[in-house]
Amino acid sequence: xIPQIKISHYIYGLTLLFLLSLPLYAESDFVVAVMPxxxxxxxxxxxxxxxxxxxxxxxxxxxxxxxxxxxxxxxxAFFGIxxxxxxxxxxxxxxxxxxxxxxxxxxxxxxxxxxGFISFKYGLKGPFFALVTIAFAEILRLLFLYFDxxxxxxxxxxxxSSEYTFWEYQFxxxxxxxxIALGLMVFGIIICAIVSxxxxxxYLRAIRESEEAxxxxxxxxxxxxxxxxxxxxxxxxxxxxxxxxxxxxxVPDDVIKIALSIEIILFAVIGGSGLVMGPIIGxxxxxxxxxxxxxxxxxxxxxxxxVALINEEIPSGEKFIRYxxxxxxxxxxxxxxxxxxxxxxxxxxxxxxxxxxxxxxIGMKREGSS
Amino acid sequence: xxxxxxxxxxxxxxxxxxxxxxxxxxxxxxxxxxxKNFAHGDFLIVGMYFAFFCYTLLGIDPYLAAxxxxxxxxxxxxxxxxxxxxxxxxxxxxxxxxxTVGISLCLQNIAVFFFSPDFxxxxxxxxxxxxxxxxxxxxxxxxxxTALAVVVVIGLYQFLMKTRTGRxxxxxxxxxxxxxxVGIDIDRIYKIALGISTVCVCLAGxxxxxxxxxxxxxxxxxxxxxxxxxxxxxxxxxxxxxxxGFIIGVVESFGEILMPEAALKQVATFTIFTxxxxxxxxxxxxxxxx
Numbered sequence: 298x299i300p301q302i303k304i305s306h307y308i309y310g311l312t313l314l315f316l317l318s319l320p321l322y323a324e325s326d327f328v329v330a331v332m333p334x335x336x337x338x339x340x341x342x343x344x345x346x347x348x349x350x351x352x353x354x355x356x357x358x359x360x361x362x363x364x365x366x367x368x369x370x371x372x373x374a375f376f377g378i379x380x381x382x383x384x385x386x387x388x389x390x391x392x393x394x395x396x397x398x399x400x401x402x403x404x405x406x407x408x409x410x411x412x413g414f415i416s417f418k419y420g421l422k423g424p425f426f427a428l429v430t431i432a433f434a435e436i437l438r439l440l441f442l443y444f445d446x447x448x449x450x451x452x453x454x455x456x457x458s459s460e461y462t463f464w465e466y467q468f469x470x471x472x473x474x475x476x477i478a479l480g481l482m483v484f485g486i487i488i489c490a491i492v493s494x495x496x497x498x499x500y501l502r503a504i505r506e507s508e509e510a511x512x513x514x515x516x517x518x519x520x521x522x523x524x525x526x527x528x529x530x531x532x533x534x535x536x537x538x539x540x541x542x543x544x545x546x547x548v549p550d551d552v553i554k555i556a557l558s559i560e561i562i563l564f565a566v567i568g569g570s571g572l573v574m575g576p577i578i579g580x581x582x583x584x585x586x587x588x589x590x591x592x593x594x595x596x597x598x599x600x601x602x603x604v605a606l607i608n609e610e611i612p613s614g615e616k617f618i619r620y621x622x623x624x625x626x627x628x629x630x631x632x633x634x635x636x637x638x639x640x641x642x643x644x645x646x647x648x649x650x651x652x653x654x655x656x657x658x659i660g661m662k663r664e665g666s667s
Numbered sequence: 668x669x670x671x672x673x674x675x676x677x678x679x680x681x682x683x684x685x686x687x688x689x690x691x692x693x694x695x696x697x698x699x700x701x702x703k704n705f706a707h708g709d710f711l712i713v714g715m716y717f718a719f720f721c722y723t724l725l726g727i728d729p730y731l732a733a734x735x736x737x738x739x740x741x742x743x744x745x746x747x748x749x750x751x752x753x754x755x756x757x758x759x760x761x762x763x764x765x766x767t768v769g770i771s772l773c774l775q776n777i778a779v780f781f782f783s784p785d786f787x788x789x790x791x792x793x794x795x796x797x798x799x800x801x802x803x804x805x806x807x808x809x810x811x812x813t814a815l816a817v818v819v820v821i822g823l824y825q826f827l828m829k830t831r832t833g834r835x836x837x838x839x840x841x842x843x844x845x846x847x848x849v850g851i852d853i854d855r856i857y858k859i860a861l862g863i864s865t866v867c868v869c870l871a872g873x874x875x876x877x878x879x880x881x882x883x884x885x886x887x888x889x890x891x892x893x894x895x896x897x898x899x900x901x902x903x904x905x906x907x908x909x910x911x912g913f914i915i916g917v918v919e920s921f922g923e924i925l926m927p928e929a930a931l932k933q934v935a936t937f938t939i940f941t942x943x944x945x946x947x948x949x950x951x952x953x954x955x956x957x
Contacts, residue, residue: 368761419945423760424703428894432941436934443930555887566765603783607723631779638772645766646754
């Protein structure tokens, strides 16, 4: 067991060095030549930022969903709380989003405690906890759409600051965002590693395996689960602030949507939930696949309307050809998520513990044979 | 004022029938094989798009399309059970849920890719016909959907009670190992159960098209509603799902008139749902598949 961990540590270290140095040559001729069109320079950094952010969010989810085994399908709610708290504070008072980030995390933690308290007090488990988290996220999204102070359906535009400094959390180039996102991901890994090897982590895993057995051993399952929700929520909120500062514009239908909650889970489960590096591996495998499909089928059904096509007065043969053209231009979009869905099903069927344990197995076989 | 309440009551009952039909499908798989199908509502779009294309391309009436589609709906459930659900039947709870989440993602995004994310409607000639009832208006298409839903649920109940296959399904719900021991092919029963379950949802979807919009993501809120109905009616209880559907329909409908702000109506609905899930009155009608 020990030699494998060492090898994987080298691989992780080298990957981190590579990622740290990537902005230096993201625009070099070599990268432009090797990567497909539209995936070099700042576009490449953008994909990097997405990967780091989702890896971080999946890691945050992993504490609750992976270690503690409480399936939350509403983590976008905490993401939204983070994004809106820092942005509202910045818009109204001009206080640095860095401070707002912490405020958002605190609020998310309090909300997480509340949600955990209510859900676990009434003994919600498995699918019922998942349903309540979905309902909670939907309620929050609808409320944010309804109220005026959040900008409602128009969203919240983060005003440009006069100067681009670190303290203002706004930058012209992608590089600073890239390094902040990378830092967040490393932070997420460290927190997960600490939790994983701490007493708290062992408690959570015991609760995941059998709540009754854990209780019998004297573990207060409700307290520990509530701590897990709060920690997971607070970390997710930090990611929300980053997203708000990166895109400079947030709207409830974008930051609190169910699709986001599900994406966060996908990466963690496919990589290997309950493992420190599982969500990271999952994100690094899946986001590039998703982004590639977006680039290959760019646009996504640009201009063509299905109803208009059906009602057009042309022979059905021609209609069919037009429809095929529509599909080959990306149809109505959604291919990336469709791919994710297929991969999720395949992983559940073939590798229910995720991809990372499968890697470990292969590594172990090699060790054995050499 | 009385008319407003009467109208709310009638609207609630009319949508409640549809809720019942959808929930019966969920409660059946719940009861028979303990699968919590998070893709349940998404099967609605299979029926909806089927009816939509039958109507727009071939001019087939949605109600006729619903009947023509029965073998397809049943086959879809059968195939999904055979290849996707069966392999994870004895896997941990989370894996079971996530497979159905994966199915939900696939169904939604197949629809997005092939049929575009745009909203579609089926505008039949009789779509806006209504009848008067003590000053309240009853939409005929909604009335038809509810009436058909109740007929289907009663038919299903008779099927479960009277036929050999139905008894086998109930035996599996009661005790899977016991059913296996007396020689019931539980694999086949499970496939039939999911087939019936998808038939219920798809039928509901097809029958809703004359008065409801069609979009790839329409299923999610129905998944939530169906779970709430199933919890309220007792897990795996068909009668409970039938009655629960009407209760939720009426509660939602009254919630809407009591909420002055249009935007807050949905919030009220979701809050009621959460409260029902939290206080889970399991056994309101018992949890047996009867």
